Amino acid sequence: MxxxxxxxxxxxxxxxxxxxxxxxxxxxxxxxxxxxxxxxxxxxxxxxxxxxxxxxxxxxxxxxxxxxxxxxxxxxxxxxxxxxxxxxxxxxxxxxxxxxxxxxxxxxxxxxxxxxxxxxxxGDIHSCFAMTEPPPGAGTDPASLRTVATRRGSEWVINGDKWYITGATGASFAICMARTDDGVEQGGRQPRASMFLIDADNPGFQIVREIPSLDAHFVGGHCEIALRDCVVSDEAVLGAVGEGFRYAQVRLAPARLTHCMRWLGVAQRSLDIAAQYANTRESFGQTLGKHQMVAEMLADSATEIHAARLMIWHAAWVLDTGGKGRYETSMAKTYVSEVVNRVVDRALQICGSHGVSMDLPLALFYRSVRPFRIYDGPSEIHRSVIARQVLKEAALRAEEDETAREGQALPQRTTSSDASQGGDR
The missing domain is CATH 1.10.540.10 (Acyl-CoA dehydrogenase/oxidase, N-terminal domain)
Structure with missing residues (x-):
């Protein structure tokens, strides 16, 4: 049990x-x-x-x-x-x-x-993570990474452009992803890449501008960065040279789940605000909550929040028990990001003009949650990861069925959590 x-x-x-x-x-x-x-x-x-x-x-x-x-x-x-x-x-x-x-x-x-x-x-400083690039550089496809770090003796010279880097203004340092040679990782299509710790006062690290955006972005904004002959020492390499994409998975799988955790809190508060408003606002002789269409919105939001919470808890269990959780966190990221958007939208609709006004936090939530379906991988990319896993397991089941028909010993199947530790990117 x-x-x-x-x-x-x-x-x-x-x-x-x-x-x-x-x-x-x-x-x-x-x-x-x-x-x-x-x-x-x-x-x-x-x-x-x-x-x-x-x-x-x-x-x-x-x-x-x-x-x-x-x-x-x-x-x-x-x-x-x-x-x-x-x-x-x-x-x-x-x-x-x-x-x-x-x-x-x-x-x-x-x-x-x-x-x-x-x-x-x-809390003495804040930081940023510089991976995403403007077109035609790396966005959802890491194979298109164009920022290059070239070894020069005991130093590295980094050149490239980064785009929409959250928290860059006022950051003390950046963790920057760059190509470190022209080859690809063994067995993969991704270029070899490394991570570098770059102090923000490095002359070659330039914030071009802070990008105006839909969401509330608080500390450090979202920035465009230019790396121009940015010189760092060997001591600036984070981990091992050439292991950048593996380290990115170390960061990104848990990080996409913690995003889900935080935004689920926004969804729950939005539902709480909507429910309180529906209990007190009267329309056509009764409170809003007694109108069937409003009640349905509240019920749908509560149900989806509950499902999202359980999905987060399961993905957290996978990570805690040693799984990489790429499959599970992709499902959680896709589902939770869309649930949060729907819940906030419904809450704003229920609260009407009060929801649109800045007297309630719903308007700010509404603008802030929309990008969640894009950052840390858009829903479409995560769906492709999920679909690959579904197809892989379907092929394995077909192989098992064929083996069973031939009367041979069945190969041991992996669970979805085990399989997620494979080649999903």
């Missing part, structure tokens, strides 16, 4: 996180500027309170100043934090820093961790 109950300790942590967001974070939303974020002094104060409440950096090992939660525990805490767009910032578990912290913990040298990870966890 599958046990979906939360341990007493995790249930207490869930309630404590919810109380912290309700009592300390949501009241600060009135000071939020959707482009520049929360004033620095107010964010620092929220993080001080998060430390006092023992809720700070839930995803990072205690050695580096975090709580050391596993993915299943994070799924509960991150969702509660996500009830406010400021919640993940207050707990210092927002993108892109959260994903970069995970990658640094997994791959960086001890010296690199002390230089980059420790101040990042402390």
């Amino acid at each position: 599958i046990d979906f109950s939360l341990s007493p300790a995790l249930l207490e942590l869930k309630k404590r996180t919810a109380s912290f967001v309700r009592d300390h974070v949501i009241p600060e939303e009135r000071y939020l500027n959707e482009h520049t974020g929360l004033p620095a002094e107010k964010l620092a104060e929220l993080r001080r309170k998060a430390r006092e409440a023992h809720l700070y950096a839930p995803h990072v090992d205690e050695e580096w100043g975090g709580m050391g939660l596993d993915m299943r525990e994070m799924s509960v805490v991150f969702e509660e934090a996500g009830h406010s767009l400021l919640g993940p910032l207050a707990l210092n578990c927002s993108a892109p820093d959260e994903g970069n912290m995970h990658l640094l913990e997994m791959v960086a040298t001890q010296e690199q961790k002390e230089r980059y990870l420790r101040p990042l966890v402390a």
